[in-house]
Amino acid sequence: MTETLMSLVPTYGLWLIAAVTFLSCLAIPVPSSLLMVAGGAFAASGDLSLAATGTAAYAGAVAGDQTGFAIGRKGQRWLEKMERGSDQRRALMEKARAFAARRGAIGVFLSRWLLSPLGPYINFIGGATGLSWSSFTLWAAAGEVVWVTTYTGLGYFFSTQIEMVADIAGNISGFLAAGAVALVLGRYVLRSGRENADSP
Amino acid sequence: MLSRLKLAWRRNRMMTAAFVFAVFLALMFAVRSVVFVVYWSDPDHRDQRLETWMTPRYIARSWHLPDDIILSALGLEGMPGRRLTIEEIARAKGVPVQELEARIVAAAQQYRSRTQ
Numbered sequence: 448m449t450e451t452l453m454s455l456v457p458t459y460g461l462w463l464i465a466a467v468t469f470l471s472c473l474a475i476p477v478p479s480s481l482l483m484v485a486g487g488a489f490a491a492s493g494d495l496s497l498a499a500t501g502t503a504a505y506a507g508a509v510a511g512d513q514t515g516f517a518i519g520r521k522g523q524r525w526l527e528k529m530e531r532g533s534d535q536r537r538a539l540m541e542k543a544r545a546f547a548a549r550r551g552a553i554g555v556f557l558s559r560w561l562l563s564p565l566g567p568y569i570n571f572i573g574g575a576t577g578l579s580w581s582s583f584t585l586w587a588a589a590g591e592v593v594w595v596t597t598y599t600g601l602g603y604f605f606s607t608q609i610e611m612v613a614d615i616a617g618n619i620s621g622f623l624a625a626g627a628v629a630l631v632l633g634r635y636v637l638r639s640g641r642e643n644a645d646s647p
Numbered sequence: 648m649l650s651r652l653k654l655a656w657r658r659n660r661m662m663t664a665a666f667v668f669a670v671f672l673a674l675m676f677a678v679r680s681v682v683f684v685v686y687w688s689d690p691d692h693r694d695q696r697l698e699t700w701m702t703p704r705y706i707a708r709s710w711h712l713p714d715d716i717i718l719s720a721l722g723l724e725g726m727p728g729r730r731l732t733i734e735e736i737a738r739a740k741g742v743p744v745q746e747l748e749a750r751i752v753a754a755a756q757q758y759r760s761r762t763q
Contacts, residue, residue, distance in 0.1 A: 450699070450700060453698070453700035454699055454700035454732050454734055456700065457700070457702050457705075457731065457732050458732070458735070460730070488705065489702070489705060491708060492705045492707070492708040492709075493704050494702050494704055494705065494730050495730075606705075606708060606709070607695065607708060607709045607710075607711075608687070608695070609695075611683075611687040614687070615680060615683050615684060615687065618676050618679045618683055619676075621672070621676035621679075622673055622676035622677050622680055625669050625672035625673035625675075625676055626669075626673040628665075628669040629666060629669035629670045629672075629673050632662060632665055632666035632669055633666050633669075635662060635666075636652070636655045636659070636662055636663050636666045637648075637651050637652070637655065639655050639659055639662070640651035640652055640654040640655030640656075640658070640663075641651065641654075
């Protein structure tokens, strides 16, 4: 599939890159980083324009973030219905909302680039927990600048070794995302594993 | 630490399982990163193989050759040669991809032996 997508880059270039970054913000597994790297590399060889490639990737990503957030907002109503059924659920949602309000902005920003595999889920969760739209939009737009610049830039400067760049960058970003999730869950789990921890 | 994890497991299976899985994933990605860095630091692995998605200009850049060496090997002199992949060129010319690849390799060798 990667091979086929790659061969479409020179032909459909900008549209393809925009479509792929859009879909990847909705948790659809498409190789967006590889294609951004490829776009950067084709820009270096003169087949595509660097500015246009970056703009297309950025437009797709920002539109994808907004769509994911809107989907989360839709889900909010459904969650509210669920909450009415149980006190426990209501308490959990309250916690989630408080966390989103407290740490949402930095979470949105970092999940665009440093922890990018988490990005799409943060979009849905952000919308569902009632994170403010203006703050979401601001931090998401800022984070996507870093994401798009990093990957198209890597492709541009390492244009002769894009497979290498995509392999290494992909694994490092997977490591960072899984590591961040492990840290957050680990804190929670170890706390609940304390002898005197209240509530099961 | 282990006893805490056991207690946590008894109290909250889902979260504990998710935590263990995340640790496992992180380790797997760490190992893969190291493997790729080692693999790619071998200079033999750095020359990119010809792939059907590559454009003539991309190959020229990738192999450090002037554009027109590749273009003339493909019989595309004077053509823009832009944004067409090897596969598309082969289809348009009605020749197998392998033949174009062979021509490119031959032209690259010839150019390199001339300039060295």
